[in-house]
Amino acid sequence: FGAESFTQQETEALRQYLYRELGNDNGIHQGIDKLLDTSDGKWESDSAPRKILWNSNTSIVLPQAIAALERVRVLDPACGSGAFPMGMLQLLMRCRVRLMGKAATANSYQQKLEILQNNVFGVDIEPMAVEIARLRVWLSMIVERESIGQVEPLPNLDFKFVCADSLVPLANEDVSGTDQVRDMTIANVSLKKGILNQGAFDLADESELLEQLKKIRSRYFATTDSERKSELMHQFEEISNQLGGGVASSRGRQIADFHPHSSTVSETGHAPFFDPDLMFGTDAFDVVIGNPPYVQLQKMKNQRIAYESLGYRSYNKTGDLYELFYERGLELLSGHGVLNYITSNKWMRNRYGKELREYLARNAEVISLIDLGAGRFSSATVDTNIMLLAKGHSDRVLQAVKYADDSLTDIAAYVEKYATTIPFNLVKGNTVSDVNKKMPDGGPWVILTDMERDIKAKMEEVGTPLKQLDVRINYGVKTGLNDAFIIDKAKRDELIAADPKSAEIIRPVLRGRDIKRYHYEFADQYLITTHNGYKSEGIDIPRIDVNKYPAIKEWLSSFEPKLSKRADQGNTPYNLRDCAYMGDFSQPKIVWGNLCLRAQYAMVKDDAIVCAPSPFIATDDWFLLGVLNSKAADWYVHQVGVTRSGGYMEYKPVFVEQIPIPQNVPEKERTRVASLAQAIQNGQGEEIFEYEKQINDMVFGLYGICNKEILALQ
Numbered sequence: 001f002g003a004e005s006f007t008q009q010e011t012e013a014l015r016q017y018l019y020r021e022l023g024n025d026n027g028i029h030q031g032i033d034k035l036l037d038t039s040d041g042k043w044e045s046d047s048a049p050r051k052i053l054w055n056s057n058t059s060i061v062l063p064q065a066i067a068a069l070e071r072v073r074v075l076d077p078a079c080g081s082g083a084f085p086m087g088m089l090q091l092l093m094r095c096r097v098r099l100m101g102k103a104a105t106a107n108s109y110q111q112k113l114e115i116l117q118n119n120v121f122g123v124d125i126e127p128m129a130v131e132i133a134r135l136r137v138w139l140s141m142i143v144e145r146e147s148i149g150q151v152e153p154l155p156n157l158d159f160k161f162v163c164a165d166s167l168v169p170l171a172n173e174d175v176s177g178t179d180q181v182r183d184m185t186i187a188n189v190s191l192k193k194g195i196l197n198q199g200a201f202d203l204a205d206e207s208e209l210l211e212q213l214k215k216i217r218s219r220y221f222a223t224t225d226s227e228r229k230s231e232l233m234h235q236f237e238e239i240s241n242q243l244g245g246g247v248a249s250s251r252g253r254q255i256a257d258f259h260p261h262s263s264t265v266s267e268t269g270h271a272p273f274f275d276p277d278l279m280f281g282t283d284a285f286d287v288v289i290g291n292p293p294y295v296q297l298q299k300m301k302n303q304r305i306a307y308e309s310l311g312y313r314s315y316n317k318t319g320d321l322y323e324l325f326y327e328r329g330l331e332l333l334s335g336h337g338v339l340n341y342i343t344s345n346k347w348m349r350n351r352y353g354k355e356l357r358e359y360l361a362r363n364a365e366v367i368s369l370i371d372l373g374a375g376r377f378s379s380a381t382v383d384t385n386i387m388l389l390a391k392g393h394s395d396r397v398l399q400a401v402k403y404a405d406d407s408l409t410d411i412a413a414y415v416e417k418y419a420t421t422i423p424f425n426l427v428k429g430n431t432v433s434d435v436n437k438k439m440p441d442g443g444p445w446v447i448l449t450d451m452e453r454d455i456k457a458k459m460e461e462v463g464t465p466l467k468q469l470d471v472r473i474n475y476g477v478k479t480g481l482n483d484a485f486i487i488d489k490a491k492r493d494e495l496i497a498a499d500p501k502s503a504e505i506i507r508p509v510l511r512g513r514d515i516k517r518y519h520y521e522f523a524d525q526y527l528i529t530t531h532n533g534y535k536s537e538g539i540d541i542p543r544i545d546v547n548k549y550p551a552i553k554e555w556l557s558s559f560e561p562k563l564s565k566r567a568d569q570g571n572t573p574y575n576l577r578d579c580a581y582m583g584d585f586s587q588p589k590i591v592w593g594n595l596c597l598r599a600q601y602a603m604v605k606d607d608a609i610v611c612a613p614s615p616f617i618a619t620d621d622w623f624l625l626g627v628l629n630s631k632a633a634d635w636y637v638h639q640v641g642v643t644r645s646g647g648y649m650e651y652k653p654v655f656v657e658q659i660p661i662p663q664n665v666p667e668k669e670r671t672r673v674a675s676l677a678q679a680i681q682n683g684q685g686e687e688i689f690e691y692e693k694q695i696n697d698m699v700f701g702l703y704g705i706c707n708k709e710i711l712a713l714q
Contacts, residue, residue, distance in 0.1 A: 008411050010087045011036050012388060013287045013340035014072075014095075016367060020336040020390070021068040021286075027054060028061060035065070035098060037412075043098060050099055066099050072119055073282050076290040077166035077274070077329060079122030082133030084289050085161075086140060089120050112141060113155060117221055121280050122161040127269045130163045137161075156229065158260040159217045162279050164271035167307055167324050170278065171250040209239050214281045233261045240278060276332065284334040291342045292325035294382060314356040323347055323356045330364055330389060338367070338390050345371055345385035349642050351654045354442035361424045361440030365392035368399040368415060369422070371447055374645045383643055386411075395440070397422035400447045420449055446639050451712050459636055459703045463660025471617050471624075473653040474581050476610035477509075477527065480568030484559040485576070486511075486611065489524040491555075499551035505529045505544055506552075507585075507607060512593035512614040517600045517629060518681040518688075520591070527609045528552055529582075532570030536583035546574035581618070585609050588620035590628065592656075595648050599634040601625055603681055615653050623670050624661065626677035629692075630699040633659050635713045662702040673698055 018032045031053040043049050054061040069092060076084045092115050096104045104111050116137065124130050134157040141155070213236060220232045240255050258271040260279070277283050297304045297319055307324060308315055314327040322343045329339045347353030348371070360366060367388040374383045399419040403411065424440035448456060467473070479485040486509060487495075495502040509527040514520050530552070533543035546553045556563055556574050564573040585607060592601045594613040603625055610616045617624075627633050641655035676691045683691070700710055 007087055008408070009340055009342060009386060010084065010091050010289060012368075012412065013289050013338055014088075014091060016338040016340075016388060016390065017072060017286050017336065018065065018068060020338070022061060022064055027057065031055075031058075031061065032065075035095060050101065062099060066096075069095055069099070070114075070118065072287060073121070073285045073334070074119055074287040074289065075121045075123070075276070075285040075332065077123050077288065077325060077332070078290050078292045079124045079133055079161065080126075080129045080291075082122055082136045082161065084291070085120045085122045085133065086136055088287070088289065089115055089137070089140065092119055109141065116141075116155060116157070116160060117218075120160065121276075121282075121285070123164050123166045123274055123279075124161075125163070125165050125270045127163050130161050133161045155221050156223065158233075159220065159280060162258075162260055162271065162274075163269065164258070164274040164279065166274045167321075167328050168254075168273045168310065170273050170275040171254055209243055210277065210281075212239055213278070217281055229261075236260075243278070284337065285332050286334050286337045288329040288332055288337065288339040289341070290325075290329075292322040294344050295321040297321060314359045316352045316355045319352040319355070320344065320347070323353065326356060326387075326389075327359060330360075330391065333391055335391065338388060340386065340388045342372075342384055342386045344382040345373075346382070346642055348385065349444040349446065349640055349655070356442075357445055358440065358442030360389070361442070362393070363391075365390045365394045366397040368419070369397050369401075369445070369447070370411060370415060371400075371402045373403065374643060374647065382645070395424055395426070397424075397445065400445075402447050420447065422447060444640055448639065449712075451709060452639070455703075455705055455709050455713055456636065456639060458705060458709075459632065459660045462703050463662050465657060466659050466661055467657035469661060471619055471621075472581065472584065473615055473617050473657055474584065475653070476612040476614045476616060477529075477579060477582075477585075478568045478577060478612040479527075480566035480577065481559060481562055482611070484556055484563060485528045485530075487526050487528065487555075489526070492526045495551045495555060499549060502549055502551050505549060507609050509609045509611050510591060510604065510614070511611045512595065515591050515593045515600060515602055515614060517598075518602055518625075518677070520602045520604065522608070527611065528556070529609065530556075530570075530575050531582050532575045532578050534578075534580055534582040541583070543571060543575060546572070584616075584618035587618045589616045589618050590621075590625050591616040592628075592651055594651055595644060596651055597648060599629045599637070599651075601628045603678075613652075615651070615656070622674035622677045623665075625681075626673040626695045627661055627699055628656075628659065629677070629695070631696045631714065632699045632703055632705060636660070662699070665702060669698060669702070 015032060015036055019029055022028050022032065034049075034053055038046075038049070050062065051058055072092070074085070074088045074092075076082075079085055089112065093104075093108070093112055096111055096115075097108075122130075122133055124133070137157060137160075216232050216236045216239075220229065220236070223229050223232060237259070240258065241252065243255065254271070254273040255278070258273075258279070271279075276285070297307070297315075297317060300307075300321070304317070308317065312324050312327055314323050316323070322341070326339070326341065326343075329341065333339060347356050348369075367390060368386075369388075370386045372384045372386065398421060399415055400422045401415050401419045403414060405414050422445050425443045426438040427441045429437040429439045446456075487506075492506050495506065505528060506526050507529050508522060509525050510520055510522070511525065514523050514525075530544040530546055530549075531541075534541050546556065553574060560573075563569075566573075568577040570576055570578060588603065588605050589610070590601050591604050591610050591614060592599075594615065603620070603622065604610075604616075605620070636659050637651065637655055638649060640658050641652070642650045644650060673695055676695050680688045680691045680695075705713075
């Protein structure tokens with residue numbers, strides 16, 4: 001623990017904070033960069049480096065920089081075992097030593113103690129994580145002493161690392177005690193300085209009580225006597241409950257469940273809210289940093305409902321928990337504050353990220369966005385990004401880069417060299433306050449170089465998005481219990497032998513693994529198509545009555561109780577879920593796998609069913625098949641889509657439907673692409689490579705992509 005170090009994530013956050021605190025002068029920024037970026041070896045070898053940081057202005061700027069470091073307030077709202085707070089502790093200590101010299105090194109223990117008391121804070125919903133974070137800090141203090149005999153009583157960290165739900169603010173009650181949380185946004189209910197007076201107390205009473213809590217926290221930090229600690233904690237809880245107005249109110253009940261001295265007293269093990277003024281004695285933070293948890297909201301049940309009721313503008317019921325942390329973190333920032341998170345990057349382009357993208361585009365200055373892609377961290381199973389934000393507005397992401405370097409040692413230099421911007425798409429405002437204004441929409445955030453942006457624009461000018469054409473993109477059949485409904489040839493033959501009528505509702509099925517580029521490999525798998533009824537060309541096709549197929553009913557019944565408990569079912573457990581496009585499976589169709597390394601579309605002419613999550617388009621358009629499999633179209637999907645570990649791409653309808661399909665194509669060229677695509681699917685041998693090259697060249701030409709651009713996208 002003594003060798004804990006800081007990462008570039010902490011460094012960049014502190015850099016931006018100091019930029020904003022000390023001013024926009026280039027000379028000041030250069031001094032800050034030297035302070036943060038100079039290696040320890042070079043700093044120690046230089047003579048009096050701190051005296052020349054800001055050249056002739058050093059005597060003025062140096063005390064300002066020290067003061068800025070002494071008052072900075074850093075929060076990790078999902079601190080886990082405390083990695084980021086520990087990193088910030090080390091970074092702030094390093095900066096103090098460099099700026100203060102012997103005054104800091106003479107008593108490093110005291111310097112760390114001051115940083116802990118005034119600068120670093122953590123919150124987590126897991127009690128054990130909070131205990132580990134506190135232990136981690138204590139151990140970092142012990143290593144500052146040369147022997148065990150020199151170790152002083154360690155500080156009490158109950159008000160430095162608290163067990164609480166960071167996403168839930170303290171409820172704001174009106175004078176009648178009515179809960180005001182519902183139908184309000186998180187900004188309305190977040191605790192701001194001076195609004196605790198709502199209800200039982202006037203402003204003067206509240207201010208006095210908050211000041212008393214501040215004094216208690218300060219005394220408690222260094223108190224070693226156990227009886228005195230208990231007395232102070234008791235006083236803290238009594239005053240807190242006075243502020244809450246009693247358990248008759250939502251706010252009072254929340255406060256009654258905050259027990260900083262014990263993470264296991266409340267029913268859930270954590271305080272059901274987070275309030276910085278009550279818990280830490282500060283109304284905002286200058287740096288919010290961390291790695292919020294990745295949890296799908298639809299899996300959280302009761303918590304999801306609670307978060308939805310808070311009115312988060314970034315909320316999407318199919319979204320992820322970390323998206324809410326962006327909004328909450330931004331709300332907790334001070335005027336000069338910055339937020340720096342590492343999270344999954346799926347929000348950048350996925351449909352469920354629309355609300356977050358719109359919120360950030362309208363409420364934040366996005367300083368930098370680094371798309372790290374996959375495989376950067378052994379503990380992370382998803383593609384990640386690092387995003388640095390501040391309060392404010394901008395018409396674009398100021399710096400954006402796809403990070404392609406193998407090393408993570410000098411991200412800042414890479415960003416400086418390769419960064420581009422992401423301009424926001426502006427649309428007419430849709431609220432009363434935004435009427436007649438152009439506001440950023442929630443479109444995908446795609447990081448492109450200038451040339452890539454030109455290529456994308458050319459394709460969009462020539463083509464029409466697939467979703468706007470007269471085609472339907474749908475997912476394959478979802479059974480909810482594949483073991484029961486998808487059978488092999490032996491079971492099919494057995495069911496037909498027992499009851500020949502079974503053949504009427506057993507059809508071949510293709511799974512994603514069976515679909516290849518321009519062909520498919522039927523694996524003798526079949527689907528029991530006990531559909532729930534649908535319309536075909538205006539005719540009602542009735543639901544399959546499984547009682548007419550006794551052998552199939554007996555087979556499906558053997559899967560009880562799973563059969564009845566599954567979510568995807570029709571009017572009876574024996575029927576598949578409603579599927580309005582069931583009739584499309586009997587038509588020719590273009591099919592593809594949901595997860596592939598590159599485009600793998602194939603034409604299926606028979607009545608095979610496609611199994612979800614593989615999508616399909618009911619069409620016999622060979623020209624469309626050729627375009628979809630082309631390098632140009634596949635490049636486009638890679639720009640707007642989402643990657644998975646191992647470089648696999650998600651070919652979901654939400655991404656494929658954005659591909660611009662060339663329009664007004666001369667019939668001769670359309671026929672040529674179609675015939676080549678058909679020849680590839682029907683052919684074998686080396687000629688298919690030549691045919692694919694011809695299709696690629698023709699499609700590049702249809703989009704107007706020149707040779708230089710072709711080389712860039714390949």
